Amino acid sequence: MKIVVFVKVTPDTAATVKVDESGKVTWGDAPLVLNPWDEYAVEAALQTKEAHGGSVTVVSMGDESALEAIRRALAMGCNDAIRIEDPALAEDDSLSTAKVLAAAVNKIGDVDMVFFGRQAIDGDTGLTPPQTARLLGWPYIGLVSAFREIDPDGKKLTAERTIEEGRQVLSTQLPAVVSVAKDFGEPRYPSFMGIRKAARAKVPVWSLADLGIEAPAVKVRLPELMNPPKREVQCEFIEGDTPEEIAEKLADKILAEKVL
Amino acid sequence: MDFALSKEHQMVVDMVRRFGAEAVPVIREYDRKHEPAPLIPRMAELGILGVGIPVKYGGQGLDYISLGLVCEELEAADSTLRVVMSVHMGLCAQTIFHWGTEEQKQKYLVPLAKGEKIGCGAFTEPGHGSDFAHIQMTGRREGDYYILNGEKMWISLASLADYAIVTVRTNPEAEKPHRGLSTFIVDLHSPGIKRGDIKGKLGVRAGSTGWIAFQDVKVPVENRLGEEGEGFKITMSAFDRGRYTVAAGATGLIRASLEASVRYARERETFGVPIAQHQLIKQKIAHMARDYEMARALYLQAGWQMNQGSRATRMASMAKWFATEASFRAASEAVQIHGAYGYSDEYDVERYLRNARGAMIYEGSNEIHTLIQADYALGYRRDKPLRLELPPYDPEEWQEE
Structure with missing residues (x-):
């Protein structure tokens, strides 16, 4: 199977992310890491390769800092890597990114499955995976928690996905795009x-010219960014002579505050 | 001169730090129970037990600096994890790598480096630690075998290891006592061996430290490392690597103490401000930050020397001496910063303090290291060439698959 996994570099989850005085998002000197959700996608891609043979290509769009995510995926076991960078991509949104990624899948050619993490922890939109699938004209299964069957010869895929009500089983044909939960x-x-x-590893860099596309139009812009309002937290100790009395007071308090 | 770690080194650090975070909850539980934590299989699975050995001998092809960095990360989680590397890799696997014949390397080093077998170094005896030249355990040659009798004490992984590097007295008549010693690779599952763990230790409670008794244990001649009478030199060279790993680990303990202290000092408030704003707390933090950088610079220099193929005896001793003293100070001050909370196992710093103490005694007591350093400085001591030198790190050769 020819498998592609898309990854993104993001600030470490332990980083303090804030909007600075110039209105830009900053995370200080916190390290950049492979987007934690993408780790699950890489794992799923590698397990698929191990079960059905083939290769996994890790692809990331971004400047040299994206190498941090790419190297991590390579060290986990991906076979090769591609980085996409072009000055015309300085500004992007999820749809413009999806257009670039779909072009990359087409250029790689004969791809059977494309894997994404469920979302990136920075933008948190979770839109790029379905948008990429739509642009490729391929089926999409989001939030995959397990594969029941992957049949490369019969071009079939059956996956379980996590939804609020429980698990849902979906079947579709290959090639397909999945996001992994x-x-x-x-x-x-x-x-x-x-x-x-x-x-x-020497990671080749593809430009928009290499992909054979123009810079996609960016439709969503973020005119202003602001820090969330500071939350004032008050701590109140509930006292009483017995545990039962304390529990009763606590229950009354919770109901009065409309927590329940 | 380049102080930067390579991308490879950084990724090794990230990987082992992640394992450390995974291991800490297990360590806390077993440290409290005073039982060895069952983490060695996981270390083997991740390849950690093969860092510092070429790929062709079953290792990971990573250099001596990587071994130090791994030890720093392991001991930042808990000393017991670093102890595994000190004895399995530093005292056992790398001693076979240094002194072993090709047959010995294939038979013993390969499974050790793959983590299929666990190794340790059995040198100290109930009555002899620092005065190693006068050890009592004997090895009597009988045909194609040596018959080993005696007891080794304070041996890390005594109850868990498969193989031990053991130095014994094979020639009681030698003109100088240290010339009568020889070193062997011993299968610890051999008849005549009894072993067990020591209870009631101050620290390293989630690890195995014990004794090994040998009664008429038959060891084939082909298991002798080096030549007869070369045991003292082989043992001292093993100590170089042991000390290097202890130094790197103690550096990790300083860092763990520093990070815990910084975290707590920013959170805890007294007199209306975080205690981090009190000058005497700042002084403790500053000392830890200084000592961390100094200890790290020392052990990395020793690692660099080994990579180059130059003798690291002096630098490994200095790094071990400085880092273990500094780690005890750092852990003690970390407890002080945490106040009464630091005195309970609700916080990790009390474990750091208990663990730090042992490293001032083992791998050469710090009194011995003080004398060693004085003798180097005074010109009373110099490193003489060995019959075999530790192989330098050659990336192409080490990573050839």
Whole structure:
């Protein structure tokens, strides 16, 4: 199978992200990491390769900082990598990104499955995976938590997806695009052999000209960014002579505050 | 001169730090129970037990600096994890890598580096630690075997290891006591071996530290490392690597103490301000930050020397001496910063303090290191060439698959 997994570099989850005085988002000197949701996508892609053979290509759009995410995916076991960078992509939204990624899938050619994480922890839109599928004209299954069947020869895919009510089972044909949920299972650690290879990997860079497309129009702009209002938290200790009395007071309080 | 870590080193650090975070909850539980934490299989699965050995011998092909960085990350989580690397890799696997024949490397080093077998170093005896030249355990040659008798004590992984590097007295008549010693690779599942863990330790409670008793244990001649009478030199070279890993680990303990202290000092308020704003707290934090950078610079220099193929005896000793003293200070001050909370196992700093103490005694007591450093400075001591030198790090050769 020819598998593509798209990844993004994001600030570390432990970073303090805020809007600075110039109105730009900043996370100080916190490190950049592979988007945590994408780790599940890489894991699912690698498990699919291990079960059905083939190769996994990791692709990321971004400047050299994207190499942080690419190297991590390579160290986990992806076979090769591509980075997409072009000065015309300085501004983007989820749809313009999807147009670039769909063009990359077409250029790679003969791809059977495309994997995404459910969303990126920075933009948090979760829109790029279905938009990419739509542009490719391929079926899309979001929030996949397990595969029941992948049949590369019969071009069939059956997956479980996580929804609020429980799990839903969907079947479709290949090629397809999936986004992977946390329930899929813990992503593997990079292996030391993978680390050695990833550290030395030369990652080719594709421009828009390489993809054969013009810079896609950006339709969603963020005219102003602001920090969320500071939350005032008050702590009140509920006292009483017995645990029952304290519990009763607590229950009254919760009802009075309309928490329940 | 380049102080930057390579991309490979940074990724190794990230990976092992992640494992450390995974291991800490398990460590807390087993430290409290005073039982060895069952984490070695996971370390083997991740390849950690093969860092510092070429791929062709089953290792990960990562250099001596990587070994130090791994130890720093492991001990930032808990000393017991670093101890595994000190004895399995530093004292056992790398000693076979340094001194072993090709047959010994294929038979013993490959499974050790793959993590299929666990190794340790059995040198200290109930009556002899620092005075190593006078150890009592004997090895008597009988045909194609040596017959080993005696007891080793304070041996990390004593109850868990499969193989041990053991130094014994094979020639009681030697003109100088240290010339009568020889070193062997011993299968710890051999008849005549009994072993067990020591209870009631101050620290490293989630790890195995124990004793190994040998009664008429038959060891084939082909298991002798190096030549007969070369045991003292082989043991001292093993200590170089042991000390290097202890130094790197203690550096991680300083960092863990510093990070815990910074976190707590920013949160905890007294007199209406976070305690981080009190000058005497700042002083403690500053000392930890300084000591961390110094300890790290020392051990990385020793790692760099080993990569180059130059002798690291002096630098590994200095790094071990400085880092273990500094880690004890850092852990103690971390407890002080945490106040009464630091005195309970609700916070990790009390474990750091208990763990830090042992490293001032093992791998050469710090009194011994003080004398070693004085003798180097005074010109009373110099490193003489060994019959075999530790192989330098050659990326192409080490990573050839």
